[in-house]
Amino acid sequence: MRAITIKAAWNGHSDCQRCGIRESALFAELVEADFALLHDQIDDIDYPPGAALYHAGANGDWLFTLRAGAIKLVRYNADGSQRILRILRRGDICGLEVLVGSAYDHTAITLSPVMLCRIPRTLVERLNRDTPRLQKPLFERWHAALEEADAWLTELAAGHADVKTRVARLLCRLGNDGEPGLVTRLSLEDIGAVLGVAPESASRALGSLRRSNLLADVPGDRHHWRADTRGLAALASPTREN
Amino acid sequence: MRAITIKAAWNGHSDCQRCGIRESALFAELVEADFALLHDQIDDIDYPPGAALYHAGANGDWLFTLRAGAIKLVRYNADGSQRILRILRRGDICGLEVLVGSAYDHTAITLSPVMLCRIPRTLVERLNRDTPRLQKPLFERWHAALEEADAWLTELAAGHADVKTRVARLLCRLGNDGEPGLVTRLSLEDIGAVLGVAPESASRALGSLRRSNLLADVPGDRHHWRADTRGLAALASPTREN
DNA sequence: CGATATGTTGAAAAAAGTCAATGGCAGTGG
DNA sequence: CCACTGCCATTGACTTTTTTCAACATATCG
Structure with a gap:
């Protein structure tokens, strides 16, 4: 510090x-x-x-x-x-x-x-x-x-949901009212401190979301991400019909 | 149900x-x-x-x-x-x-x-x-x-503490004011629902505590356990001097 | 006395943590 | 302007913890 x-x-x-x-x-x-x-x-x-x-x-x-x-x-x-x-x-x-x-x-x-x-x-x-x-x-x-x-x-707390799902839920909560698709960016350490996981685990979850095109950096803006809110929400809620 | x-x-x-x-x-x-x-x-x-x-x-x-x-x-x-x-x-x-x-x-x-x-x-x-x-x-x-x-x-939520530690913390919170050492008993399913862990994991944690003589059943009383509150508290808090 | 709930235990699989190496980027100071 | 430094993020390899599935025990209740 x-x-x-x-x-x-x-x-x-x-x-x-x-x-x-x-x-x-x-x-x-x-x-x-x-x-x-x-x-x-x-x-x-x-x-x-x-x-x-x-x-x-x-x-x-x-x-x-x-x-x-x-x-x-x-x-x-x-x-x-x-x-x-x-x-x-x-x-x-x-x-x-x-x-x-x-x-x-x-x-x-x-x-x-x-x-x-x-x-x-x-x-x-x-x-x-x-x-x-x-x-x-x-x-x-x-x-x-x-x-x-x-x-x-x-x-957001552990139990019945893996890290990736919980990261998706967190991102959904960070959406900006004004601009849809823009979410406030957190450091890996902060994500870890919210979810109770290691920063490395958070990084892997973000990486996976990026690879699925659900999340992207905003060039020139280190305070936000661009997110596919609907896609994230689908991942976040266990609304699978089977 | x-x-x-x-x-x-x-x-x-x-x-x-x-x-x-x-x-x-x-x-x-x-x-x-x-x-x-x-x-x-x-x-x-x-x-x-x-x-x-x-x-x-x-x-x-x-x-x-x-x-x-x-x-x-x-x-x-x-x-x-x-x-x-x-x-x-x-x-x-x-x-x-x-x-x-x-x-x-x-x-x-x-x-x-x-x-x-x-x-x-x-x-x-x-x-x-x-x-x-x-x-x-x-x-x-x-x-x-x-x-x-x-x-x-x-x-109680996950992060930086294993199941056993969190179970110990939960038990500390369940102490009865009236009778020291007596804690209200929860089912494994309920412990799981509090901590976000599988009932089997809760069972293993309780077993470990029992083997350390920190916890025991109360014969004839299915609503309580007998617990070594001090011992549990020592386990629950990371106050180790090293 | 079965029948159902609940708890225990073992073994294998999955998830997450840890440790370590690497890369990028911003700010600093030559 | 450029090297240097410190911070943060990413990734891989390995370890630990926890889950899952299954079998089995124990107790309660009609």
Whole structure:
């Protein structure tokens, strides 16, 4: 591990009322009056790939809403190896746990250039006290996180599916909403840390997918792959009729 | 799979104010006045082993608090195999998700004789609307469920640990609070469904643990094992100094 | 007392891990 | 501009772990 000096770029305060992901954001159901409280408290920040938003166990003063890019939530084992527990995409929230305890449960690291909103914990707590409108979205966020964890346990964890199948499933989950066929690229080490396999095994699985024309590099773009989403999905689901 | 006719025994309404797990229960922080609302709405029910509390996708009208015994939360794959996502113990809640959507996310099946409280969804919703005291415990429950899912992903899912180690970790999690050294017994199929391994592999791991005197059957009790918790923990954690 | 479930064990096959060598590519510094 | 270095990915050969298939044991239940 090397020390990285990351310069996060501050883009000013967020205008939540005109936010591009407003309809899916935490504050979707707030009304005009509520937004007065938000003014100047939420910062709009960019991070380069590989930046740490926060570390597991650290005291948490902020929640984050991801507006573009991808973030991995990581936990480190006693032996120093990492395990990736979730990968967050546009519209996802991270750091929700600071509303319960005050420490972060995971380490959050950017996988690509990231644009996000940084929301003070105290603001969410105050809004939640003052209006009943925030509670439902908060419950829904908890539920979504749990659903995601459950899906990883069923689809991505070992058992009844070989590495190639699970890599295909992972790639399906990494699809970019905007451009179909474009998936965010992970390092072999990261794929290994998601699936619990050796990086070499991940490489062999990717190689096999490439040879089947289900996956290809994007020339000049080291942050994405080009993927045959339908083909991968067919491989990923055991929908064979026999 | 065989059809089972299960007769659940109704023990009358619960007296939440004098509940044995009151301090850790959902309603721990309610005050005297709130309990008036609870009267006669919460049922105290017993289930035999192998009973289904509810099925994934079914409409959910109840939450459950587990007062004794163990419950598995299961999801079925397309090919009919089961995956166990969590195992709930005394004090745990299941069915929280009905507060968000109205359908259950998993199938809940008892692993042993179970005593639980059945709470109507509408009651929790009303209480949560009328008093602010329920929100914090609800958030904490969501958080606890997510923590548990994350722990399973890191400790029990494959990767950097062989079957024997993971079985040892699972057994550590199955310890009974009341009687140290007594752990709730799972079938080989269930262990397989938790760890994502074949039942035969689970059997071999258990055999190895038995031969090391870390595990033994309890004569006359098919619902428990006797385990050397310290020895298992030593096996489970990679805390070797070398 | 069979009949069915569940658990155990052995032997062979398959999957994945490990170790090591190689190649490409980006960034660095002459 | 080019060699050099470090990082990451790929590939092969070999080892280990786990699965699979099968046979057999044990227990429960009508």
